[in-house]
Amino acid sequence: MTRTSARKPSQKRSLRGRWSDDRFTLAWMFVAVVACACALLKPHFLPQPVWMPIHAVALGVVSNGIFQWSWFFSRGVLHFPLEGAVRYAAFARIIVLNAGIVALFVAMWLGSVPLSVVATVLICGAGLQQGVMLARVARRHRDSRFVPVVHYYVVAFVAFVLTCALGAVLSYEMMGSNVPAWLVGSADGIAVAHSVLGIGGWAGITILGTIVVLGLSMLHARQNEKTWAWASAVLPLLVAGTLIAGIGALAGLAWMVGAGTLFFLVAASGGVLWPLWTSFGQRRRSSPTAWTLLAGVCWFMLLLAVFAVKSMLAGSVSQIRELIVTQLGIFIAAGIGQVFVASLEYLVPVAIGGGPRIQRLGGETVAFWWPLRLGLRNGALVMFFAVQIAGTSQSGLQTVLLAAILLCYAAEAVVVAYGAVRQLRAKNRARLTESAERKAVDDEK
Secondary structure: OHHHHHHHHHHHHHHHHHHHHHHHHHHHHHHHHHHHHHHHHOHHHOOOOOHHHHHHHHHHHHHHHHHHHHHHHHHHHHOOOOOOOHHHHHHHHHHHHHHHHHHHHHHHHHOOHHHHHHHHHHHHHHHHHHHHHHHHHHHHOOOOOOHHHHHHHHHHHHHHHHHHHHHHHHHHHHHOOOOOHHHHHHHHHHHHHHHHHHHHHHHHHHHHHHHHHHHHHHHOOOOOHHHHHHHHHHHHHHHHHHHHHHHHHHHOOHHHHHHHHHHHHHHHHHHHHHHHHHHHHOOOOOOOHHHHHHHHHHHHHHHHHHHHHHHHHOOOHHHHHHHHHHHHHHHHHHHHHHHHHHHHHHHHHHHHOOOHHHHHHHHHHHOOOHHHHHHHHHHHHHHHHHHHHHOOOOHHHHHHHHHHHHHHHHHHHHHHHHHHHHHHHHHHHHHHHHHHHHHHHHHHO
């Protein structure tokens, strides 16, 4: 009895801490919606109308989510205990990360190079610490068949630190005084390498590592040993593709950027996505969020292929930088954004818990009218992509389509937040009822 009673409070604190971390992600989702709306409707209100909405999504939403869910997934598949300072280290990392992100936004708003350096140190420090922690966990559990997933996260955090370091160099080039001529001349290559490492190394490798587990869970498909073997074998190829593209950007070789991206695309398709697609075809049943995940992965691979071809045909890295500026928004909205939303809607009810009935309540809430939300968002994305390919000047139509996409993501944020609150209330009511029943039984005795 003593052991059981001592264990329950720890589990409750763990669940509350888990949900407290997720609030940062949901908060940044609303900030990102506001930033994107300002950039769309009142661009002169923001000092950096392109940089701020993109980084509100990439740093605020996506990076918070990766920090939280990579730790959550690693604990889930390897079952390592939280002991001593490790219990509080994850939350401390999230605090440091978000302090750095807020400081970076203030620095960009004020044009302060010293503050941007401080912000970069905080962000990189949080990423480095979590990467080291995951590497230690992977080493201790190297005999587990699930350890390849943690290896993906370790590699992704290395890419995250490099991405942020390149971002700090770019911020100095943008805001600094007496910037060296060589840095001004290399800014386009550094910007392309920053984007390649961020999209391919940070978000891309994280997504591919996560869907090995998450995709099969959404499909309620059997965990295949070959899936883990293929995922483990293809990771060095993904790293190689990312490095080829990044080094090509720094060297000013446009064809090398395209070749590295294409190499990454082929490795991801053969080593991760094909086994997942096979499971999708043989599924017994699936969560509604599996369709959002599938849509995001398809967009991710399609846009990556388009970027690879256009990069190989580009005459310089300056043209690739212009390509990234024009297409990064749809890349995040169509690919990374949908994968992230699918993961959040599937995992938040699982993380809050409360038993099968209460967890089902949260799942039903986030699934509210999901075909309509999915169809409207992807229909608008297809039309926006078609307008971009056609190259016609349809600024009014593009604004309407972007507004529709933004409203769809705002609805996703509201649904996730409402589902979480509803599930937490049901969980608390069930706990109070159980406590009252237990007290009544004790009184009778």
